[in-house]
Amino acid sequence: MSTEIKELKYSTFKTNIKYSVINTKVHNVDGIAKVTGRAQYTFDIKLPGMLYGKILRSPHPHARIINIDTTRAMELPGVKAVVTGKDTLGIKQGIWRRYEELCDEQILPLEKVRYIGEPVAAVAAVTEEIAEQALDLIDVEYEVLPAVFEPLDAIKKDAPVIHEGVERNVNVTRHIEWGDVDEAFAEAEKNGGYIREDWFRCSGQHHMCMETRAAVSSYTPEGKLTVWASTQSAYYTQALIAGVLGMREGDVRVIATYVGGGFGGKFELDAAMFCSAVLSKKLCKPVKIVFTREEDMIASKRRTPMYYYVRTAMSRDGQLLARESRMFSNGGAYTGMGATALYLSGFFHSFPYKWKAYRYDGYRVYTNTMPSTSMRGFGAPQAMFCSEQQIEWMCADLGLDPYEVRRKNAHTECYEVPGQAFIQSCGMTECIDKIEQWAKSKGDLGPNRAIGISSCGFMSGGIFNWFDSPYSFSSAVVTINIDGTVELHVGCQDIGQGSNTTMAIIAAETLGVKVEDIKVHSGDTDHCPADLGAWGSRQTLMAGNAVKMACEDAKRQLLEFAYAEMGLNIVYDLDIKDRWVHVIARPERGMKYEDLVRKAIRAKDGQRIVGRGYYTPHRKGMISPAYSYMMQAVDAEIDPETGKIKVHEIMTAHDCGQPINPLGLVGQLEGAASMALGYAYLEDLPMDEGKLLNPNLVDYKVIRAPEMPKTGMIDIETYEAEGPYGAKEAGEGLTNPTAAALGNAIFHALGIQMKELPLTPERILRALREKKEKEANK
Amino acid sequence: MEKRALKLSVNGQEYEVFIHPKTLLVEVIRDHLGFTGTKRGCETVSCGACTVLVNGASVKSCSVLAVQVEGMEVTTVEGLEQDGKLSPIQKAFLDNGSYQCGFCTPGMLMSATAFLKENEGREVTEHEIREGIEGNICRCTGYNSIVRAIDAVAKGTYKEE
């Protein structure tokens, strides 16, 4: 494989192309719908004769289901159906469809419950209140089993068995290695290099989408099912629902026009979708299920908590020599997307440095807690928290300049991560330079205040196909109407990140029209091509490439006609810009785009112009076709009396290739910063015997407007040959550096090393106490 | 408790609904009258997604009973535009990209509208703006674009049409 990627060493370059639409400030194409309250979310759907569903959940973290008696519930007036696992096909499902053993979740389990909050039965009734009352009338007999909650306990020999036949509760393992790690460490030791090892504990985090999980399912006697779903991938939802109901994919339509946030938590099949579909199929009536905030918090998914052991060797002059890391993640009860997070965490733990020898062993361990999964950054924020702090401490231990050390080891363009990935564009060094300048320009910040830095990178979509999609990863169809207006059908999913707008910009640029000429159709499996959806920061590059290709196809058809119509010498090139079709060498010579379209359609025997495009990465290594890079600096002040943190400013130097939508880019930066800051010092999911202690927005704190700091961005422009117009990801990666950078700010402000997330006042005070004790003992 | 009739005015229009006295204002707005612009994001009066104006003041509509606003003037996000013309704060949200998924946006716009009205004619600080929307959670934007939008309106960048 490594020879294969070597053939693809394009050198990257910066372009001086003037774009008409790309990187100009445009309104979000869904903006007016959103600011006027017209946007209809699944939460808002109401259908004639619609019933309301509620889910009965397990109070036990681990128990055998002996019997479920639904008689009393069924007798309650207004109740239309009660379903349990016995009313389903009992299919074990999972998003890693290629691997049967990782499809381990029956959403209404037949035999066992494995976490508190796991669904055991669902009711449909004429009102939500009646459905709720009916839950109390369902009698479930459990045999309570011993449970285990932490991965380091669950992996022990005598731990309770959570899934039959899974030894030591190890759900998935992942090994990544290149170079000779043992030899590199031995060599380092021999040559007087510096070796340091640390243990870290990274917490979970809830996605906390403002729209909780919600679905409306409507099965009709034709044998067709329509599901309005709050999902990050209409196609995944369609395929997964069809699978568990034993239906054909084409008989299931999923609609997800507006989605109230996703952040990695909404692309698996959830209980709202599944239970509403089962109930609707049974009753031939529409059924709506909306999770309460508490249900969403105890029984959806969460960012994966991780324990990291990190051992690193560095030469005395700051060369990174070798790393070996072991990671144990709290997988919770089921696999979900956790297997991907396990891999990506280990891979990005190496970023953005050129390790000659690197080894990662990841163990995802089942426990009797809510399953963990992907969340914005996909395992990388945890990995960076450990890696970037340890490197900072090592620099301090050796008296080295942390900027210089990072620069020395940083990825550069056309670098191959041995056997793993090929980096084309890379602005890492420039990011470091810019942040160094910025930080130094701030001068002395006073006591208890410092700037902490972290560098990192992220993928522009994953290459892996664990879902086993038979379709292209992204597809687009563009249709040009007689008046020149454009229908753009895409499968990519807008969950607020603005992909509809990004696609409209790419289409407008390619076709040479204006954004308002493009109508984007997305989030409907009946009308849009299949696409893997919104995860892994993939859509700008992958769906963007599909849209560009579709529009180039349509444009070529138009220009072929224009050549003939204008009777041009074949050496001339034509283009369309701002609705003007013209000879590139003589822009004044041309015709109106609308006139051309009208004529071209007539020439095609009245057929509208249709262009098709698709994208599937090939020969791009094992991870991603392209990588973003960044360095972030967090300016923070900590009160040593209270341990309270005040973040003054976050500055990020960011290489996302060619920015497409500047307003959207700023939004991603600021949104990621607030979510990542929450992860760094506020958000946590403490549990007692598997029971979540803060299942509401009073006790679970998120960043609110007053504590959100000033944010700034330095744009490092590179050109990514694999991306549409040179673009790379800009969504998830920005979540990666913040916890590490804040940890490093605390280190420089107070001289303490924080190895556990979140960075709470209690932990800071404890570390300060320990530091004092140590100094006193000296 | 018996159901009863209730008169209230929403977005300038009189309505009469027949409700259980324990019905929340948000339920009347969304479920009885069909103004689904107003959202709900919690059960603990923590998120602000349900914010509306009652007689011009911002109120979390999940925190009051509908009968408590009898005879009062309620404004929801649907009432911000006049005959298809967007209000200044709506325009400022568009220009500043102050929304992403849009689920918090209706509540955020109502809090912003109330804040701007309360502070009409005086200069507001950035900190005051932030406190003005403290009760509204946005998981997507990181708030700063919302603060910029409110600031722009406060500074008179947008004129009422």
Ligand code: FES
């Ligand atoms: S719904 Fe959350 S505050 Fe009203």
Ligand code: FES
């Ligand atoms: S825009 Fe999504 S929660 Fe605010």
